Amino acid sequence: MSSAKKTVNVGFFLARKFLTATLLGAFVWPSVAHAGVSQPTYPKSDLLLVTTVINATNPYMASWIQGSKDLAAKLGVPLEVVQSNGSSQTELAGIQAQAAKGKKIVLVMNPVAASNVPAVVQTINANGGYMVVWWNMPPGTEPKTSGDHFVAFGTYNGITAGECGAEHLVEALHGKGNIIALPGVLDSTVSQERYQGLLDTLKKNPDVKLLDTQPANWDQAIALRTTQQLIAKYRDKIDGVWTADDAMMLGAYQAFNQAGRLDKVKFSGEGAYPPVIDLMVKKAGNGAVVASAFHRGYMAAATGLLIGYKAAVGDIDVSKLTPEQRHGQYAIGCVTPENASQYQANGGIPAGWLDELIKNPFKDLVGGAVAHTAN
Amino acid sequence: MEENQSGRTRKMVATYAEIAILVFLIVLFSILNPTTFPTVANVNTILNTAAVPTIIGVGATFVVLMGRIDLSVEGIMGAAGLAYVLLSPNSRTSADWGFGAIVVAIALGAGLGLATALVHTRLKVPTFIVSLGMWYVGLGIAAVLFGQEMQPFLSDPNAPLWPTSAPLGVSNSYLVALGVVALGFLVERFTRLGRVPYAIGNNEGVALVTGIPVARYCIYAFAISGACSALAGVIASMSLGAGAANVGVGMVFFTLAAVVIGGTPLSGGKGGVLRTVVGVLVLSTLYNGLILSGVAPSLQSGVSGLVLVSAAIAAGWSQRNHLRVVK
Numbered sequence: 225m226s227s228a229k230k231t232v233n234v235g236f237f238l239a240r241k242f243l244t245a246t247l248l249g250a251f252v253w254p255s256v257a258h259a260g261v262s263q264p265t266y267p268k269s270d271l272l273l274v275t276t277v278i279n280a281t282n283p284y285m286a287s288w289i290q291g292s293k294d295l296a297a298k299l300g301v302p303l304e305v306v307q308s309n310g311s312s313q314t315e316l317a318g319i320q321a322q323a324a325k326g327k328k329i330v331l332v333m334n335p336v337a338a339s340n341v342p343a344v345v346q347t348i349n350a351n352g353g354y355m356v357v358w359w360n361m362p363p364g365t366e367p368k369t370s371g372d373h374f375v376a377f378g379t380y381n382g383i384t385a386g387e388c389g390a391e392h393l394v395e396a397l398h399g400k401g402n403i404i405a406l407p408g409v410l411d412s413t414v415s416q417e418r419y420q421g422l423l424d425t426l427k428k429n430p431d432v433k434l435l436d437t438q439p440a441n442w443d444q445a446i447a448l449r450t451t452q453q454l455i456a457k458y459r460d461k462i463d464g465v466w467t468a469d470d471a472m473m474l475g476a477y478q479a480f481n482q483a484g485r486l487d488k489v490k491f492s493g494e495g496a497y498p499p500v501i502d503l504m505v506k507k508a509g510n511g512a513v514v515a516s517a518f519h520r521g522y523m524a525a526a527t528g529l530l531i532g533y534k535a536a537v538g539d540i541d542v543s544k545l546t547p548e549q550r551h552g553q554y555a556i557g558c559v560t561p562e563n564a565s566q567y568q569a570n571g572g573i574p575a576g577w578l579d580e581l582i583k584n585p586f587k588d589l590v591g592g593a594v595a596h597t598a599n
Numbered sequence: 600m601e602e603n604q605s606g607r608t609r610k611m612v613a614t615y616a617e618i619a620i621l622v623f624l625i626v627l628f629s630i631l632n633p634t635t636f637p638t639v640a641n642v643n644t645i646l647n648t649a650a651v652p653t654i655i656g657v658g659a660t661f662v663v664l665m666g667r668i669d670l671s672v673e674g675i676m677g678a679a680g681l682a683y684v685l686l687s688p689n690s691r692t693s694a695d696w697g698f699g700a701i702v703v704a705i706a707l708g709a710g711l712g713l714a715t716a717l718v719h720t721r722l723k724v725p726t727f728i729v730s731l732g733m734w735y736v737g738l739g740i741a742a743v744l745f746g747q748e749m750q751p752f753l754s755d756p757n758a759p760l761w762p763t764s765a766p767l768g769v770s771n772s773y774l775v776a777l778g779v780v781a782l783g784f785l786v787e788r789f790t791r792l793g794r795v796p797y798a799i800g801n802n803e804g805v806a807l808v809t810g811i812p813v814a815r816y817c818i819y820a821f822a823i824s825g826a827c828s829a830l831a832g833v834i835a836s837m838s839l840g841a842g843a844a845n846v847g848v849g850m851v852f853f854t855l856a857a858v859v860i861g862g863t864p865l866s867g868g869k870g871g872v873l874r875t876v877v878g879v880l881v882l883s884t885l886y887n888g889l890i891l892s893g894v895a896p897s898l899q900s901g902v903s904g905l906v907l908v909s910a911a912i913a914a915g916w917s918q919r920n921h922l923r924v925v926k
Binding site for chain 1: 632635638640641644647648677690735738741742745746747748749750752759760762763764835838839840841843844845846847848849886887890891893896897
């Protein structure tokens with residue numbers, strides 16, 4: 225009797241243990257779905273992709289949104305776009321609102337300000353989702369020291385980008401002449417890197433003189449106004465215009481067009497906007513535009529979202545990523561009138577690029593953190 | 600009426616303070632840059648820079664005279680500028696409304712101004728907050744018009760050349776601005792629409808008691824201001840040769856500062872269109888002169904701010920001992 229009772233009790237105990245284990249298993253199931261990875265993982269249905277843009281009226285941002293949308297459609301995961309209108313607070317509030325919806329967030333972020341990143345890392349840590357940041361990150365913040373949820377930081381080498389424009393500008397001036405420079409904003413790391421690329425090139429070409437540097441806030445209209453003043457100041461002394469971005473280049477281009485000097489001045493930009501590529505193909509203004517570094521918001525956003533997504537579903541193990549994969553620079557091209565026509569179709573994005581990316585999200589990775597050198 | 604007359608005389612005298620600031624800047628920058636600043640080409644550059652804020656400033660003056668404020672300038676410029684580009688031959692659409700594109704753009708601006716005034720007068724919401732909201736409504740319209748396609752460029756290669764070309768010696772954009780100023784001045788001096796804002800700005804309570812339909816004049820002033828911002832957006836977009844939502848970037852600060860430096864206080868009741876013209880010229884000369892003088896970019900905004908404060912002190916100097924409330 226007692227033995228039978230004991231058997232029943234043991235059976236009950238085992239059943240209870242099994243039930244508890246099952247319930248516990250069900251509860252923690254997403255975390256152990258991929259035993260091979262160290263970070264918590266989730267089924268696709270629990271995920272929400274979130275992409276942030278500084279505004280939606282800039283060609284780079286429009287391309288960024290498109291890349292996010294195309295990837296989301298390929299993955300079959302819903303996407304939300306957080307538009308910050310240039311405000312750090314709006315950006316943060318938008319991300320927090322998405323995190324509050326109850327899904328695990330996979331975020332790709334182009335921060336309004338580097339200082340926003342730590343607060344967003346905190347939000348994503350609390351949510352349990354994953355994030356990837358492009359372009360801006362405060363000094364001292366690194367994905368590998370911020371835990372597994374901040375998977376990666378990616379950027380393009382601004383120095384290389386600045387050199388692309390500067391070297392072709394120098395070449396177009398046959399190594400001699402006067403140029404003006406329009407960086408973005410004074411305190412932007414990206415702008416500073418590109419400007420350093422210009423200065424490095426000028427050091428090697430002392431006969432090209434930098435007459436003036438006026439930041440134009442990444443803005444076409446401000447670049448137009450500023451360049452008008454510089455034309456008044458230097459009149460026909462200006463032979464070339466280096467800009468840290470194509471929007472500003474288009475503003476400067478228009479100012480020289482209005483001054484009737486387009487065919488006597490050479491321009492370089494950054495970002496290879498489709499209209500700028502068209503100007504190069506057409507060789508407008510006696511081949512006025514000589515170079516622009518190529519990268520796309522489309523590629524950055526899709527790459528970032530995919531890295532975050534693969535961490536979330538357990539396709540990659542965050543703890544096993546290399547230092548370059550966690551903080552790296554991605555490939556950029558240099559568009560010139562000679563190769564511009566190759567970049568015209570599909571915004572310059574090679575056919576099948578997204579499918580290739582899905583096989584390897586780090587396919588365009590070319591190196592680790594950008595090394596800064598003092599000027 | 601006599602009170603009003605003597606007030607006007609005082610205003611005329613005070614105008615010289617703003618002109619003195621302008622002359623001081625011109626002399627200073629001419630000494631610093633004798634070969635580049637005092638040239639015909641540079642004067643045209645300054646006037647061309649001044650054109651857009653002058654047009655906006657005329658409309659803004661009517662609003663500020665009534666003690667109201669219109670912050671929607673940049674949003675309206677973006678919306679109207681994009682409407683103009685998309686209705687003109689451009690790289691994205693096949694529309695060609697000709698001059699009608701400008702009319703639609705201006706009507707859009709006037710409509711947004713009207714909406715600001717209606718919310719303000721009917722629902723009693725301060726213009727500061729309504730027009731701030733309308734700024735973003737305008738930017739929102741611009742964002743929708745911009746879409747996520749490629750930036751629209753004007754197809755006519757001569758369009759971007761028109762604002763800066765100067766067949767009559769002065770750039771076309773500034774001639775348009777002078778036309779708007781002349782119209783604004785005529786309205787201000789010879790019509791009831793021009794006189795009533797002074798009465799409202801001086802003492803709105805009295806104006807209401809004497810039967811002045813304050814709300815109606817608010818609506819007129821904001822519609823004028825919206826139309827002026829829209830025209831400015833058209834000229835700025837034409838100059839850019841492209842549609843850009845942020846074509847008006849920086850113009851709220853520039854224009855309101857010019858209105859105040861010119862001598863139309865934010866409390867309203869005094870000032871006028873011609874004073875704003877001088878205020879805009881002060882700021883345009885400063886912007887140009889700082890670049891020509893080689894002032895480091897990192898110092899330019901600080902110096903601009905200091906000059907703005909100094910100019911505002913100078914503009915209000917003659918009034919400093921009067922018993923009045925300054926908010």
